[in-house]
Each structure stands twice: as C-alpha cells, then as structure tokens.
Amino acid sequence: MSSNKPMPIPTSISAPFWDGLKDGRILIQHCNDCDKWTFYPRRHCSHCLSSQVEFKEVSGEGTLYTYTIARIPTLPEFAGPEPQVMAVVELDQGVRVNTTLLGLKEEEIEIGMRVKPVRARVSSDGTVLLRFTGVHVDLDEVDEVPKQPQVAVADADAPVVRQIPLSDEAALQSLVSEEFSPWSNQLLVDQQMINQFAELSGDNYWIHTDPERARKEGPFGGTIAHGALVQVLSSKLQVNLGFEITGFTNMVNYGSERLRFPSPVPAGSLIHSRGRVKSVERSRRGTQLVLELNIHVVGQERPSVINDLIILYM
Numbered sequence: 001m002s003s004n005k006p007m008p009i010p011t012s013i014s015a016p017f018w019d020g021l022k023d024g025r026i027l028i029q030h031c032n033d034c035d036k037w038t039f040y041p042r043r044h045c046s047h048c049l050s051s052q053v054e055f056k057e058v059s060g061e062g063t064l065y066t067y068t069i070a071r072i073p074t075l076p077e078f079a080g081p082e083p084q085v086m087a088v089v090e091l092d093q094g095v096r097v098n099t100t101l102l103g104l105k106e107e108e109i110e111i112g113m114r115v116k117p118v119r120a121r122v123s124s125d126g127t128v129l130l131r132f133t134g135v136h137v138d139l140d141e142v143d144e145v146p147k148q149p150q151v152a153v154a155d156a157d158a159p160v161v162r163q164i165p166l167s168d169e170a171a172l173q174s175l176v177s178e179e180f181s182p183w184s185n186q187l188l189v190d191q192q193m194i195n196q197f198a199e200l201s202g203d204n205y206w207i208h209t210d211p212e213r214a215r216k217e218g219p220f221g222g223t224i225a226h227g228a229l230v231q232v233l234s235s236k237l238q239v240n241l242g243f244e245i246t247g248f249t250n251m252v253n254y255g256s257e258r259l260r261f262p263s264p265v266p267a268g269s270l271i272h273s274r275g276r277v278k279s280v281e282r283s284r285r286g287t288q289l290v291l292e293l294n295i296h297v298v299g300q301e302r303p304s305v306i307n308d309l310i311i312l313y314m
C-alpha cells in the first residue's frame with residue numbers, strides 16, 4: 001500500500017527517543033532532581049522544570065488510558081488501514097503516549113487493560129513508530145513501510161497504443177489535445193533520495209537536506225525535494241500517452257520550451273505524472289512534437305513540475 005503519511009522529524013531534543021526506537025529500545029526522559037518521568041521529549045522536566053533530564057530505557061508496558069476508533073481517515077494523509085484504534089497509553093512510569101493499538105479485536109479493547117509496545121517500521125530509512133497491543137498478543141514488530149507501487153501501466157490493462165507514421169500529417173495533428181493522459185505509476189520521494197540528489201548535484205541547501213532547520217525556519221514545515229530532482233524522476237513515471245510514432249530514423253530530446261516548479265514536493269511524498277501533446281510542427285530540422293508533462297504530488301491539484309518537452313523526429 002502506498003502512502004503520503006507524514007513522518008516524524010527528529011529534533012536535537014527528540015532524536016534519542018527516535019534513535020532508541022530504531023534500535024528496539026524505548027527511551028524516555030527521567031528527572032534527576034525530582035525523580036519523575038517526562039514525555040514527550042523536551043528540554044526541561046515537566047514537573048519541576050529542572051534541566052537535569054536524562055533518557056532512560058523503559059519496558060514500554062503500561063495500561064490503556066483511553067481510546068477511540070476512527071472508521072474513516074482523520075485526515076487524507078492518514079488514510080488506511082481503517083478502522084484505526086487511536087489510543088492514549090499510560091506507561092508504568094506515569095507518562096501518557098498518543099498512539100494506535102494493533103492486533104486487537106474491538107471487543108478485546110478495554111480501558112485499563114495491560115498493553116505492551118509494538119515497533120512499527122514506517123519508512124525505508126528505518127523510522128519506527130511506537131504502537132501498542134495487548135500483553136497477551138504475540139506481536140512485537142510490524143512492517144508498515146509503504147511499498148513502491150509497481151509499474152503496471154504498460155501491460156496490466158493492455159492499453160491501445162495507436163501507431164502513427166511520421167509521414168501522416170493528419171494523424172500527427174490529431175494527437176494534439178487539451179486533455180491529459182491517465183496518471184502514471186506512483187513513486188515515493190523520501191529524504192534519502194533527496195540527500196542522494198543533493199550529494200550528486202552539490203545543491204545541499206538546508207531546505208532540502210536539514211529537516212530540523214527546515215521545520216523551524218522553512219516555509220513548508222519540513223524539507224522539500226529539489227525541483228530538478230522531481231523533474232528528472234519523470235523517467236521513472238511511465239505515462240501512457242496512447243500512441244507510438246513510427247517511421248523515423250532519429251528521435252532526439254531537444255530540451256524544454258517551458259519548465260516551471262509551481263508547488264513543492266515535501267520529503268515523503270508520493271508523486272505521479274500525466275501528459276498531453278501540446279503541438280506538432282514541421283520544420284526544416286524535422287517534426288517537432290511538444291509534450292507537456294506534469295508531475296503532481298498524489299492528491300494535489302496543482303502540479304509540482306510543468307515541463308513542455310520538445311521531441312524532434314527526423
């Protein structure tokens with residue numbers, strides 16, 4: 001299943017908690033001054049405001065403080081799988097954790113029941129969320145990493161591909177359309193991919209590569225992909241335009257007539273693409289076809305990339 005679920009962005013204060021989860025350990029803050037526990041991670045003890053707080057490992061066992069069952073997505077980004085049991089668990093140290101319950105039938109869930117932690121791996125970078133289940137349930141780990149949807153456009157529905165001879169002017173002109181093709185396959189743009197592109201291109205501006213700073217200072221509440229990265233990913237987005245031009249000796253990518261990045265692609269987004277033929281013109285060089293390719297974040301009306309590609313057939 002694919003997903004646009006927002007991912008946690010560790011800060012310097014919360015990083016030990018998230019790193020602990022990756023290593024299979026639950027670390028919460030203990031105050032050396034008043035001996036009480038604090039959660040979520042913060043700079044000061046939530047009881048006495050002392051800064052002498054220290055992460056310590058706990059078992060993660062506790063009791064169910066309260067819960068509700070969401071049968072429809074609470075936000076589009078959090079869709080699937082429904083229903084979701086949203087819960088507050090009180091750990092044995094007294095702190096309360098917002099979480100979801102897994103592996104329990106609705107009739108088994110009861111306020112005050114004993115619960116234990118479940119590590120839910122949610123991202124290919126190893127990010128783990130802390131979920132819970134009943135102490136009697138045989139469940140310690142789940143894999144919720146979104147799967148890259150497989151490219152199925154080419155064969156699944158066996159779409160009709162029109163063969164258009166380059167010499168057939170009327171058929172070429174009939175390709176020009178205001179209407180876009182169906183959507184391509186989807187692709188996940190994660191922080192790891194953005195970091196790789198930053199390294200390759202040398203563009204490691206913090207808005208792309210520094211999640212903490214981008215969250216605090218950036219206009220988008222987190223990091224975003226480079227426009228150029230999203231643009232080149234069109235090679236991985238298989239758009240079925242429904243035709244194939246035949247009878248040419250050479251085909252070249254002649255560049256772009258228009259390239260725009262109208263809206264950002266936040267790290268962790270799924271993207272997809274669609275296209276249309278904007279124009280077909282004969283010139284001395286050959287036959288020039290302008291293909292408008294638009295890449296969108298899945299579910300977003302506004303494109304993230306508009307690229308009017310010039311393809312030259314000779």
Ligand SMILES: [Zn+2]
Nearest residue numbers: 031034045048
């Ligand atoms: Zn304290």
